[in-house]
Amino acid sequence: xxxxxxxxxxxxxxxxxxxxxxxxxxxxxxxxxxxxxxxxxxxxxxxxxxxxxxxxxxxxxxxxxxxxxxxxxxxxxxxxxxxxxxxxxxxxxxxxxxxxxxxxxxxxxxxxxxxxxxxxxxxxxxxxxxxxxxxxxxxxxxxxxxxxxxxxxxxxxxxxxxxxxxxxxxxxxxxxxxxxxxxxxxxxxxxxxxxxxxxxxxxxxxxxxxxxxxxxxxxxxxxxxxxxxxxxxxxxxxxxxxxxxxxxxxxxxxxxxxxxxxxxxxxxxxxxxxxxxxxxxxxxxxxxxxxxxxxxxxxxxxxxxxxxxxxxxxxxxxxxxxxxxxxxxxxxxxxxxxxxx
Numbered sequence: 001x002x003x004x005x006x007x008x009x010x011x012x013x014x015x016x017x018x019x020x021x022x023x024x025x026x027x028x029x030x031x032x033x034x035x036x037x038x039x040x041x042x043x044x045x046x047x048x049x050x051x052x053x054x055x056x057x058x059x060x061x062x063x064x065x066x067x068x069x070x071x072x073x074x075x076x077x078x079x080x081x082x083x084x085x086x087x088x089x090x091x092x093x094x095x096x097x098x099x100x101x102x103x104x105x106x107x108x109x110x111x112x113x114x115x116x117x118x119x120x121x122x123x124x125x126x127x128x129x130x131x132x133x134x135x136x137x138x139x140x141x142x143x144x145x146x147x148x149x150x151x152x153x154x155x156x157x158x159x160x161x162x163x164x165x166x167x168x169x170x171x172x173x174x175x176x177x178x179x180x181x182x183x184x185x186x187x188x189x190x191x192x193x194x195x196x197x198x199x200x201x202x203x204x205x206x207x208x209x210x211x212x213x214x215x216x217x218x219x220x221x222x223x224x225x226x227x228x229x230x231x232x233x234x235x236x237x238x239x240x241x242x243x244x245x246x247x248x249x250x251x252x253x254x255x256x257x258x259x260x261x262x263x264x265x266x267x268x269x270x271x272x273x274x275x276x277x278x279x280x281x282x283x284x285x286x287x288x289x290x291x292x293x294x295x296x297x298x299x300x301x302x303x304x305x306x307x308x309x310x311x312x313x314x315x316x317x318x319x320x321x322x323x324x325x326x327x328x329x330x331x332x333x334x335x336x337x338x339x340x341x
Contacts, residue, residue, distance in 0.1 A: 002116065004031075004032070004108060004109060004112035005031045005032075005035050011024070011027075011108060012107065012108055012109070013104075013105050013106060013107055013108060014028075014102045014103065014104055014105060014106040014107075014108060014111065014136060015104060015136070016104050016136055016138065018102070018134075018136050019102065019134065019135050019136025019137075020136075025134070028134065029134065032108070032111060032112060032115060033100075033115060033132065033134065036112075036115040036116055036118070036119045037098070037115070037118070037119055037122075037128075037129040037132075045131060046095075046097075046130035046131040048094070048095060048130060050094075050152075050154070051094075051154045052157070053154060053155060053156060053157040054154075054155040054157065054159075055091075055152055055153065055154060055155065056086050056089040056090075056091035056152070056153040056154075056155050057150070057151070057152050057153075058082060058085040058086055058089075058150065058151050059082070059148065059149065059150035059151070060078075060081055060082050060085060060148070060149060060150075061146065061147070061148045061149075062074050062077055062078045062081065062146065062147045062148070062149070063143065063146050064077060064185065065143055065144075065189060066185075066188055066189055067110065067114065067144050067145060068110075068113070068114075069184060069185050069188045069189075069200060070184045070187075070188055070197070070198065070199045070200060071180075071181075071184055071199030071200035071201070071202055072117075072199075072200050072202035072275075073113070073114055073117050074114060074145065074147060075113075075114035075115060075116070075117035075118035075121065075147070076117045076118065076120070076121040076202060077202060077275060078098070078118060078147040078148075078149045079096065079118050079121035079122050079125065079127075079129075079149065079204075080121055080125070080202055080203065080204045080275065080276070081149070081226070081275065082096060082149040082150070082151040083096075083125045083127065083151060083204050083205075083206055084204060084205045084206070084224045084275075084278070085151065085224065086151050086152075086153035086206070087153075087204075087205045087206040087208075087209045087222070087224075087278075088161070088205075088209075088222040088223055088224055088278065089153070089155060089161055089162075089222075090155055090156065090159045090161045090209060090213065090219070090222070091153025091154060091155045091206075092153055092154045092155075092206065092210070093125055093126070093127045093151055093152075093153045093206055094127060094128075094151075094152050094153055094154055095127055095128050095129070095130045095151070095152055096122065096127055096128070096129045096130070096149050096150065096151045096152075097129070097130065097131045097132055097133075097149060097150045097151075098118065098129050098131075098132040098147060098148070098149050099132055099133040099134075099135075099147065099148040099149070100132065100133070100134045100135070100145060100146070100147055101135050101136075101137060101142055101145065101146040101147075101148075102134065102135070102136045102137070102142070102144075102145050103136075103137055103138075103139060103140075103141065103142030103143065103144050103145065104136060104137065104138050104139040104141075105139045106144050106145055110144070110145075111145065114145065114147075121204070124204060125204050125206060127151070156213065159213075159218070161218075161219055161220070161221060161222055162221060163221050163236075163237045163240035163241035164240065164241055164242075165220040165221060165241075166220045166221050166237065166241040166243050166281050166307055167220065167243075167283070167307065168243065168307055168308065168309045168310055169283075169284055169306065169307060170220055170281050170282060170283060170284070170306065170307040171281070171282055171283070171284055171287035171303060171305075171306055171307075172234075172245060172247060172279060172280075172281055172303070172304045172305040172306060172307070173279065173280040173281070173282065173287065173290060173291055173294060173301065173302070173303055173304065174225075174230065174252060174253075174277065174278075174279050174280075174301060174302055174304045175205070175208060175277050175278050175279070175280065175294050175297070175298055175301050176201065176253070176276070176277050176294075176297075176298035176300045176301055177201075177253035177254055177255050177258075177277075177298070177300040178225065178229065178230055178252060178253065178254050178258070178269050178270065178272065178274055178277060179229070179254055179255075179258035179259075179262065179269040179272040179274065180198060180199065180200055180201040180255065180258060180274065180276075181200040181201050181202060181272075181273050181274050181275040181276070182229070182272035182273040182274070183198055183257070183258045183261045183262070183272060184198045184199055184200045185200065186261075186265075187261070192261070194257050194260075194261060195257070195260070196255075196256065196257040197257075198255075198257045198258065198261075200275060200276075201274050201275060201276035201277055202275040202276050203275070203276030204276075205224060205276065205278050207297075208278070208293075208294065208297055209222065211293050211296075211297075212280070212290060212293055215289060215290075215293055217282060217286045217289060217290050217293070218282075218286070219280050219281060219282050219290070220281045220282060220283065221237055221241070221279075221280075221281040222278055222279070222280055222281075223236070223237060223278060223279050224274075224275075224277070224278045225273070225274040225277045225278060225279060226273050226274065226275060227273050228271060228273070228331070228332065229269070229270055229271045229272045229273055229274065230247075230252070230270050230271075230274075230279065230304075231268070231270040231271045231318070231329050231330075231331070231332075232271065232331055232332070233279055234247065234279070234318045234329065235317065235318050235329070235330065235331045237279075237281070238311070238317035238318050239317060242310055242311060242312065243307050243308075243309065243310055243311060243317070244307070244308045244309050244310070244311045244317050244318070244319075245305055245306070245307050245308065245317065245318045245319075246305050246306060246308050246318075246319045246320075246321065246326070247304045247305030247318070247319070247320050247321070247329070248304065248305055248320075248321050249270075249320050249321065249322040250322070250323075251302045251303060251304050251305070252270070252302065252304055253300035253302060254269045258272070270320070270329065271332060279304070280294065281307065287303065291303060318330070
């Protein structure tokens, strides 16, 4: 990693003055953010030329703890998370904004590591971080750093990927095994020692979506499996699309470390967050080809279930079958795990 250009012997931690609009703030912007992202616009807004066709626009905020975890950090998460949201609309990511809320006392070396991670993730995704903002709050009023990102992507003309496109008979595919992100963060935060070391599944998904589109496959719906995991994503799609979905638990891959931790802690892996997994709902005639493409990236990708029909009701739309016994897979009233993305 490139050494931080800010003089850490003089300012090893974030001070309130770094958010005060004076010399220290200018130094922080120039020697940390501009040095990492190469923005340096010196103006209140970045200007770029959009491509022809439709644009997708999304925003998200990241409050993960710990800031650096096995398999990633809040910087990479903020880039990949926003890129993945664009990808779920079939969009090719173009550019991002990044807003930082820094807590007084945050190590500048840690901040530099985070922004370097963001820039590396942006390069992997082929996007630029064009503009941003920085605020500093008093010690105890934050959690080190919070990041908000917004992203813009280009959608191929005529493409519509949305829950209202889902039809009876469609096949539900999952791009890989489940639960790694949530359990890896929980273990890091609580100091749990797992028999098998576990890393987050944090990864960009735009390449996978591009592979599907280039193969002539038009997904009816895509959804990344973040907060609330697979179960919440299925329920949201079922309610919005007005359909019923049935999944087979035996077809869903959960690694041994995640399964053991969930059993020990009383968690259901179908509700645990992921940051590099998505579900793909396609027509039956495209399902085999789509599954082959998914398995080229993740051998654990699988056919998880089917859309069984349409429904007018708002609850009880998703069922899971395990060992011949079917039960409702409903939304949780709260969250299994706090602050995981």
